[in-house]
Amino acid sequence: MIKRALNRVEGWGRVDRTQEIDFSFDGQWMKGYRGDTLASALLSYDMHLVGRSFKYHRPRGFLGVGSEEPNGLVTWGEGKGLTPNTRGTMLELSEGLKVRSQNYWPSLHYDVKEGLGLFSGLLTAGFYYKTFIWGWRFYEPLIRRMAGLGEGPREVCERDYAWRYCSCDVLVIGGGSSGTAALSELLRGKGRVVILDEGHTEGGWMQGDEGEVEGMEGMDWVRSVWSEADSCDHVRVLRRTTAVSVYPGNYVLAVERSDEVGEGLGPREVLWKIRAKEVILASGGLEQPSTFVNNDRPGVMLAGAVRRYLRHYGVRVGERVCVVTNNDDAYQTALVMKEAGSEVMVLDSRYDVRGLFSDRAREEGIRIEEGSYPTRVRGRNRVRGLGWENLGQGGESLGGREVGYEEVDIVAMSHGFTPCVHLNCHWGGKLKFDEEREIFVPEESSGERFQVVGMAMGEEGFAGGMVSGREAGRRALSRLGMGLRGRMGMWKVGVGGREVEEGEGDRRWDRESVWFPNLWHKPGKQFVDFQNDVSVRDVLLAHAEGFESVEHMKRYTTLGMATDQGKTSNMHGLALLSKLCGKGAGFLGTTTYRPPFTPLTIGTVAGMHRGDVYHAVRTTSAHSAHVEMGAVFEDVGDWKRARYYTQTGESMDAAVRRESLGVREGVGVMDASTLGKIDIRGKDSVRLLNMLYTNDWSGLKEGGCRYGMMLDEAGMIMDDGVTARLGVDHYHMTTTTGGAARVLGWIEGWLQTEWPDWEVYCKSVTEVWSVYAVNGVHSLDMLRDILDDGSLAEGVSPMRVSEGKVGGVGVRIFGVNFTGGLGYEINIPSRYGLWLWRRILEAGEKYGIVPYGTETMHLLRAEVGYVIVGQDVDSTVTPYDADHDGLVSKKKEDFLGYRGLKFGGLRGSGRLELVGLESENSEEKLEEGGVILSEAADLSLLPLENEGHVTSSYMSPNVGRSIAMGLVKDGKSRYGEEVLVGRVGAGGEFETTKAKIVSRVWWREGGL
Amino acid sequence: MLYIPCPWCGEREELEFHYHDEGHIVRPDVSVGDGEWSSYLYERENVEGWQRDLWSHDAGCRRYFYVLRHSVTDEIGGAYKVGEKLPPLPVEAEREMGS
């Protein structure tokens, strides 16, 4: 094993050679420098093989240098900090970093699954879909084991993840040459600016490219602008930060990674939520690979990446380099690799090659094979050599005969660039196809405050990119009313020691229409999508099977669907399919670009929302007392409600039995504070109530309470509750716990839009009052005991509200209950809630008071046939269906839902109506949700007619049998009839049980 | 995510608001037939272009108000209070409607 970093070249690179960093890869310890990525450090040891591919387990090495990397996925950290599927090109080296390769068995260098070669024939396009038809059960376990990325962590990460919010005047995405040019203008203005770049060092392509600005070497200039920004109060500089999605209105999400250095690390990742008045997108371009047989072997890399490893990291990735190109730009790689001492040759698919860099390469004596295209790469775990064929003048294949072969260890390929337009498309920005250059470029947006500059806009050359960046910066400021004085000065921009002007050195897009010259006659795999292992043959197969839409082809072949979002594969896939359809490369358009631009961790998405702060909860003022008493809680909306109180580990059934008997025979208390409460005042209050409820409220006297149902405008039940009249124009409305916010919004909507001239005001007072329901034969006795002597002006009585005092604190006592029999609801200002709860339990001791929860409340109300909105009735049920005919006023000429109730068919036969149900066997509890069938139903004749379902079902100790309610077809006219109730039996089969339709009232005070 | 200009509070994040319905739906008299009532309940213009929405500022002033919004681009063209004189739709819409 090589122990020395032989590829690190003295005198090259910008990493800090004074700061050594120890890291390990698959257990082997190595050294890198501050500023290295894992990729640059491994490549300095000439380690190209770093992983295995997704489907075929082929050996893979780093293809790129940034977030476009499809191959070099690794797992880093261990235990609680384990993070899989990180691109080694984005993983910054930090002291003690431990990294593992992924997706191999048993070892990275020898993988059995690849060795068997078993799967390559199976896993072609559409394999999954075809297999689903016949053999999925057989293949699934095999495929699950075989195909996959890294394994997820099994422990909970203790480091923080955070969200941060930020608004600014101008956001610049990307810190390459054009983004930096925009920044340099923005620095001269006063607006609040945010600039972000996903690298740990700014510069983008500038890190590897030649270029001079105002006499400075390109990267020196970039760094000088950024360091000025660092010290600027109105600029926030975010390095290691990737913009992952852009939404309409310039709302941008970006992920900042910690640099993992130093004591007391901050959050591991920060999700920035940025709102910018102006966005400048300078996301650059993505170099595209070429397609030839074995174009995925370790050592086959993108040409731009090869020179960036050298110029920026000081790593010369190989000794003998073959540059494969169809454009002038890749000659930069040839020139710089030669300068660093590698042997270099170039295969150019074009003839009569001329250009800024190719001319220089020729002068330097670099061997250039014109009209040549690779046939295949030799070598398995590393490139050993490359053969090539000659192409015709038009780039067409001449039969594919190999005319040359050279032993090389690096293939540096470039099939031109494509603008990185993902973020432009997220928010809805459109693309147009540039026929001449065969690229998709953003359409100039009109009115949108979103500018795309530089290579992302398809800008020609270095100088043009700089100008577009600067102009965008100035335009943004001027649109914000912060325009800079004076005209934009000229900058001297040069390449290779020679000044270039805008439009000159159009190196990026200078290429011929050489698309896949050797599709047909080559055995072996030519990859289009490296991460998802999609080859040219898969696209051919998809086309042969009739796929002619890019969206279909994408899903069928999985091309572009991997975690790299097709950065190095989509364009080739689209162009290839278009070509197969006999059209130009852009004919079929693109697939939809969706967020995120790069994968983000679940930790980042969750942020601080985990554990206790995962979701906001609402608790009542007596919550701590419930906890002390062994309450088991249930969630009702955001509320925590005591479901039952368990003593010495009794089961829920046992607790409910004890609680429900205790309430009926003595006295019970329940915390009902979560009920929605709305205070209504004003002279039109009763007018409002008459519109909201189905019944008539005109006759309700002061101090009176009344039950009401609210309907939606279709006539269906929306909510219910008791409302009391506290004064002349003052009412206290209660709603269901879950419906409180909805009802208040409903009321406000009507008052503000339809009846704005009414004098009535509503306010939520849900949290102002704590409410305790006391029920049972001794409830009145107990109430008398706790009320201050003589504090009650008049006595308490059913459906009346009275005011009194407990310990000097004013309370309201409502003579209403939800359990039947004797019962009251005591309201006290919330700050006395806990105190009153304890006081009630104390005073109730001599009556054997039982605190009870919602489960018992549900049972007790069912014993007297009360309905729960949302359980027994919902928005498909009218008051008639709910057996509340009497609640609908015959006198009123309008209320919300009035007209809806008159719809034809709502009162005819065939409606599902609420009735009681008793199972034939009194010990058997019917299943809630169980389907109701006619007694005469023949289970062998499908389909069966559904005659309704069970809505509530309980075992009632007070009644001495099981009881249930259900919505049954024409139920109200079928009392006494028998029906069948379906359920799923123990063995998973459908079975039925007999039940009788009965009245909903099983229990009455003083006996049955 | 949209910025909604509440006529009472100014521009705020969409998160603070609740969309209700198309604006200016008139509740018919209850004497109308089933057809007209169900049209009031369920049938909407569903315009491709500029439209008037009914929103409320739930996490703010809790007022209901109208928003001019382009249903394709989601561009917001202004907002106005209930009872205010209807502002014209943005010019593009006029042109769209004219054509």
Ligand SMILES: [Zn+2]
């Ligand atoms: Zn507001």
